[in-house]
Amino acid sequence: MLFKSVLLGGCVLFSVLGCSSQKIDSKPTINIWHWMTDRDPAFQELAKKYETLTGVKVNFELYAPSDAYAQKIRAAAQGINLPDVFGILGQKQDFVSFIKAGHILDLTPYMEASNNSWKNSFFPKALTVNEFGPQNSYGINPGIFGVPIDIMTIQMVYNKKLFTQLGLNPNRPPKTLSEFLDTGAKIRSAGLEGLVSGWGEIWMIDCLASNYAFNIMGKDKVLATIKGEVPYTDPDWVRVFTIFKQMKDSGVLARGLVTMINKTAEQLFANEKAVFAFNGSWCANVYQGMNPGLEYGAMLPPQASDKFPMAIWGGAGSSFVVNARSQRREEAVKFLIWLTDQDQQAYLSAATNNLPANKNSLSKIPAILAQFARGMDYATHPNAWGVSEFSLVIEALDYGIQSIIIGEKTPEQVAEEVQKIKERELAKKRKN
Amino acid sequence: MQHALYYKSKKFLINTLIHIFLISVAITCLYPLLWMIVSSLKTQDIIFKDISLIPQQLHFGNYIHALKEEGFGRSFLNSIFYTGFSVFGVVIIASLAGYAFSRLRFPGRTALFYMFIAAMMIPIPASFVPLYVLMNKLHLRDTPIGYILCMISAGLSVSIFLLKTFFDRMPKEVEDAARIDGCSKMGIWWHVALPLAKPVLAVVVIFNALNVWNEYILALIIFDSRKFMPLQVALQVFRGEFVTNYPLLMAGLTITALPIIIVYLLMQKYIVKEITSGEVFG
Numbered sequence: 088m089l090f091k092s093v094l095l096g097g098c099v100l101f102s103v104l105g106c107s108s109q110k111i112d113s114k115p116t117i118n119i120w121h122w123m124t125d126r127d128p129a130f131q132e133l134a135k136k137y138e139t140l141t142g143v144k145v146n147f148e149l150y151a152p153s154d155a156y157a158q159k160i161r162a163a164a165q166g167i168n169l170p171d172v173f174g175i176l177g178q179k180q181d182f183v184s185f186i187k188a189g190h191i192l193d194l195t196p197y198m199e200a201s202n203n204s205w206k207n208s209f210f211p212k213a214l215t216v217n218e219f220g221p222q223n224s225y226g227i228n229p230g231i232f233g234v235p236i237d238i239m240t241i242q243m244v245y246n247k248k249l250f251t252q253l254g255l256n257p258n259r260p261p262k263t264l265s266e267f268l269d270t271g272a273k274i275r276s277a278g279l280e281g282l283v284s285g286w287g288e289i290w291m292i293d294c295l296a297s298n299y300a301f302n303i304m305g306k307d308k309v310l311a312t313i314k315g316e317v318p319y320t321d322p323d324w325v326r327v328f329t330i331f332k333q334m335k336d337s338g339v340l341a342r343g344l345v346t347m348i349n350k351t352a353e354q355l356f357a358n359e360k361a362v363f364a365f366n367g368s369w370c371a372n373v374y375q376g377m378n379p380g381l382e383y384g385a386m387l388p389p390q391a392s393d394k395f396p397m398a399i400w401g402g403a404g405s406s407f408v409v410n411a412r413s414q415r416r417e418e419a420v421k422f423l424i425w426l427t428d429q430d431q432q433a434y435l436s437a438a439t440n441n442l443p444a445n446k447n448s449l450s451k452i453p454a455i456l457a458q459f460a461r462g463m464d465y466a467t468h469p470n471a472w473g474v475s476e477f478s479l480v481i482e483a484l485d486y487g488i489q490s491i492i493i494g495e496k497t498p499e500q501v502a503e504e505v506q507k508i509k510e511r512e513l514a515k516k517r518k519n
Numbered sequence: 520m521q522h523a524l525y526y527k528s529k530k531f532l533i534n535t536l537i538h539i540f541l542i543s544v545a546i547t548c549l550y551p552l553l554w555m556i557v558s559s560l561k562t563q564d565i566i567f568k569d570i571s572l573i574p575q576q577l578h579f580g581n582y583i584h585a586l587k588e589e590g591f592g593r594s595f596l597n598s599i600f601y602t603g604f605s606v607f608g609v610v611i612i613a614s615l616a617g618y619a620f621s622r623l624r625f626p627g628r629t630a631l632f633y634m635f636i637a638a639m640m641i642p643i644p645a646s647f648v649p650l651y652v653l654m655n656k657l658h659l660r661d662t663p664i665g666y667i668l669c670m671i672s673a674g675l676s677v678s679i680f681l682l683k684t685f686f687d688r689m690p691k692e693v694e695d696a697a698r699i700d701g702c703s704k705m706g707i708w709w710h711v712a713l714p715l716a717k718p719v720l721a722v723v724v725i726f727n728a729l730n731v732w733n734e735y736i737l738a739l740i741i742f743d744s745r746k747f748m749p750l751q752v753a754l755q756v757f758r759g760e761f762v763t764n765y766p767l768l769m770a771g772l773t774i775t776a777l778p779i780i781i782v783y784l785l786m787q788k789y790i791v792k793e794i795t796s797g798e799v800f801g
Contacts, residue, residue, distance in 0.1 A: 125759035151755040155739045162651035162740050369761040376762045377567045
C-alpha cells in the first residue's frame with residue numbers, strides 16, 4: 088500500500104512538473120546567451136536601461152563556465168533553438184561552421200548603413216576577428232558577422248611605487264630596450280623581481296618574440312618567414328632570440344620565469360614583488376581583485392629598433408552574433424547598436440574593467456584601461472595574418488627561448504634548431 | 520625475553536609506519552577541505568597575501584553574501600529536489616530491474632542486461648547533444664522533469680548492475696519462505712529483497728546523490744531558464760572569466776558540501792555494517 092502510494096504520488100508530481108506551462112511575456116523580448124560571468128551584472132543593468140528607453144525587454148542568460156556554454160550552443164544549434172543573440176567560443180573554424188549552417192546573420196548592411204557609422208565607431212582591428220574578406224580561405228561570403236563588445240591587448244605593465252623606490256621616473260617607463268635592460272641591475276640590488284609573466288604557459292613567449300620580430304624586421308619579413316621564404320637563421324631572427332639572452336643577463340627577468348604560470352605572475356605583480364609584468368589587458372580586472380590599491384601603468388614592450396614600429400597582440404575580446412533565423416533579428420541588431428554605443432561601452436568598461444570596443448569611449452573610462460586601449464594602434468594578431476606557423480615550429484621557438492633564458496642554448500643554436508623543424512614541416516607539407 | 524622485546528619493537532615500528540601512512544593520506548584528503556573552509560573566512564586580497572591556515576580576522580559575512588547572491592538559495596532547493604527525485608527514481612527502477620534480471624526468466628533477458636551494461640561504457644558528455652535533441656522533441660527541454668529523467672537514465676546502468684549482482688547472491692530459500700507466506704512477486708521484492716539490499720542501496724544512494732548533486736553541464740544544456748538551474752551552476756557565478764571570487768566561491772562550496780556529507784554519514788552505517796558482518800547471506 089505504502090509503495091503504491093509513493094509511486095502514485097511520484098507519478099502525479101512528475102506529471103505536474105512536466106506539464107507546467109511556460110509563462111508568455113507580452114512584451115517583445117530579446118534573448119541573449121553568454122558565458123561572461125564577470126560582465127553579467129553590468130549586462131543586466133544595461134538591459135533594464137534599454138527596457139526603460141524602448142519598452143523592449145532584453146533577457147541576458149548566463150551559462151558558465153565557458154566550456155559548458157560552448158557545448159550548450161552546439162546542442163542548441165543542432166536543435167535549431169539558438170537565442171536571438173549569442174556568442175561563439177572556439178576557433179575561427181567553429182565560427183565558420185555556424186555561418187555555413189545559416190545560424191548567423193550577416194551584419195554588413197547594418198554596419199555600413201548611414202555612411203558606415205556603426206562600423207566606424209569600433210577600433211578597426213576589433214572587427215578583424217568577425218570579418219571575412221573577399222576570397223577568404225573559408226569560402227564565406229565577404230562580410231562582418233559579429234559585433235565586438237570589448238577588446239584586449241597584451242602589453243607590459245610597471246609598478247609606479249616600485250619605480251619611485253628604484254629612483255626611476257614613475258611617469259616615464261622605459262621606451263627603448265637599453266633603458267629597460269638598465270633597470271635590471273637596480274631591481275636586483277633592491278632585492279626585487281623584474282619582469283614576471285606566464286611563460287610557463289609558453290604561448291606568451293612567442294607573443295613577445297613576435298612583438299620584437301615585427302619591431303626588428305617588419306611585418307612583411309615575419310610573414311615571409313612563416314611562408315618559408317626567410318629562414319629563422321636570418322640575422323634579424325637571431326637578434327630577436329638575443330633579446331631574451333640580454334634580458335636574462337641584465338637581471339631584468341624574474342627568477343623562475345621560465346616555469347611561471349600566469350596566476351603566479353599576476354600574484355607577484357599585484358603584491359608589489361615584481362616591477363614589470365607582461366600580461367593581457369584582462370590583468371586590470373585581476374589586479375583590482377588582488378590588490379585594489381596597486382599603482383601601475385601600461386607600456387608597450389620597449390623598442391629594440393627604430394626601423395619598424397613596435398607591435399603587440401590585440402583584437403576583439405568577446406563578440407556577439409545575431410541568430411539569422413530569429414524572428415526578432417531587427418530588434419536584436421538595434422539592441423547591439425545601442426550596446427556598442429559610446430555611453431554603454433564606457434559603462435561596461437568601468438563596471439567590468441574590460442576595454443571598450445568603441446573607440447570613442449576612451450575619454451570616459453579609467454586611465455589604466457585607456458592606456459591599454461590606446462595600444463590598439465599597434466595591435467596585430469596571428470588570426471589576422473592570413474598565414475599561420477606550424478605548431479611544432481612555434482613549440483620549438485618557445486622551448487628554444489626558454490633554453491636561452493636558462494642558459495642551456497645560445498640564440499644561434501636555437502635559430503638553427505627552429506629552422507630545421509621548419510624545413511622538416513615544409514617538406515612534409517610539400518609531400519602532402 | 521629478547522624475543523618478546525623484538526616482536527614488541529617490530530609491532531611498534533609497523534604500527535608507527537602504518538599510522539604515518541594513514542595520517543599522511545588523511546592530511547592529503549582533509550587539507551583541501553580545510554583550505555576551502557579557511558579561505559571562505561578570508562577576504563579576496565588576504566587569500567593572495569596570507570597563506571596561513573589561521574586567518575587573523577574571520578569574515579563570516581562571506582557566507583551571507585554567498586547565500587544572498589541572486590539565485591543561490593533557489594538553486595540550493597533545486598539541487599535538493601533534483602537529487603531527491605533522481606535518487607528515488609534510480610532506487611525504485613534499478614531495484615525492480617535488478618531483481619527482474621536476477622530472478623525472472625523472460626526472452627531477451629541477457630541481451631537486455633548487456634545493453635544496460637554497455638551503457639556504462641558511454642561517457643555522459645558524449646550523449647549531451649543526442650539527449651538535448653531527444654528532450655527537445657519530447658518537449659521536455661527546460662523542464663525539471665526532463666532533467667530528472669536524464670539523471671535517472673544516467674544512473675541506472677551502474678545501479679542495475681550492482682543490484683542484480685547482489686540479488687544473484689540472495690538464497691532462493693528466503694524467497695520460497697516468503698512465497699509460502701503468501702507474498703506476490705512484488706511483495707517479495709518489497710518485503711524481502713529491498714530490506715536485504717540495504718547496504719547496496721546505500722552505495723546506490725551515495726553514488727547517485729553525488730552524481731546528481733555535482734552535475735552541472737547537462738543542467739546548463741537542458742535548462743534555458745535561470746530559475747531551474749542547480750547549485751553547481753549557481754556556484755559558477757563566483758568564477759569570472761579572468762577573476763575568481765575565492766572567498767564567496769569557497770563559502771558557496773562549503774555550503775554545497777554539507778548536504779552531501781550528511782547523506783554520506785547517514786548511509787555509511789549500512790556500508791560499514793556489511794563490511795564488518797562480512798557476508799549478508801550466510
